[in-house]
Amino acid sequence: MDIELQAMDVSPPHSAGWLTRMNAALARTGMYVAIIGLMAIVAVVFYQVFGRYVLNNSPTWAESLAIVLVLYVTLIGAAVGVRDAGHIGLESLLVMLSDSARRKMDIFIYALVGIFGGCMAYNGWVLGSSVMSYTIPNLHISEAVRYVPLVLSGVLIVLFSIEHIVAILRGEEVKPSWN
Numbered sequence: 742m743d744i745e746l747q748a749m750d751v752s753p754p755h756s757a758g759w760l761t762r763m764n765a766a767l768a769r770t771g772m773y774v775a776i777i778g779l780m781a782i783v784a785v786v787f788y789q790v791f792g793r794y795v796l797n798n799s800p801t802w803a804e805s806l807a808i809v810l811v812l813y814v815t816l817i818g819a820a821v822g823v824r825d826a827g828h829i830g831l832e833s834l835l836v837m838l839s840d841s842a843r844r845k846m847d848i849f850i851y852a853l854v855g856i857f858g859g860c861m862a863y864n865g866w867v868l869g870s871s872v873m874s875y876t877i878p879n880l881h882i883s884e885a886v887r888y889v890p891l892v893l894s895g896v897l898i899v900l901f902s903i904e905h906i907v908a909i910l911r912g913e914e915v916k917p918s919w920n
Contacts, residue, residue: 761915764824764904767897768918771821778814782807802879809877809887816890820897823854824904825917844909851905858898865891 789803835843869888877884908915 758907760900760904760907764900765916765918767900768821768824771817771897772918775814775818775821778810778817782810782814785810805877805879809880812887813890816894817897820858820894820901821918823858823898824901824915825919826905826915847909848906851902851909855899855902855906858895858902860895861898862892862895865889865895 785803785807789800789807792803793799835846838846865888869885869892872884872888875884876882877886905915
């Protein structure tokens with residue numbers, strides 16, 4: 742009975758650290774944002790096709806908005822994939838290693854992923870700052886909007902990588918957000 746109740750609980754355990762609780766909430770929010778963004782992309786593309794072929798008056802802003810939405814969906818979704826261990830890995834090679842070597846290799850991999858996320862965040866900030874005064878044609882919003890998901894995704898990747906490293910050091914496993 743107790744096992745069944747634990748299996749149905751989708752929130753992190755109360756004993757989980759503040760980083761795990763925060764990251765679980767961030768990842769779940771990121772998934773919802775990505776899902777809403779995906780639905781928005783479908784709606785915008787549908788409206789563009791409807792406008793072009795039915796109304797014979799294609800909305801000029803639809804393509805630009807769809808491209809911006811694709812950036813948000815893919816980058817936020819990729820960050821959530823890091824937390825939920827959905828990223829590309831060489832697991833077939835790691836199973837041949839001893840437990841100690843596998844732990845060290847996992848820590849090394851997540852450290853590299855975290856460094857990559859930090860580089861994403863920093864360079865996204867630099868690029869976004871450099872184009873802040875320019876506007877996206879047809880949308881009339883700053884070009885920096887295109888770089889916001891790069892910065893957010895980079896910061897999330899760093900946080901999620903740190904969480905994985907801490908969990909490996911504790912001998913624990915990070916539970917996926919969707920679980």
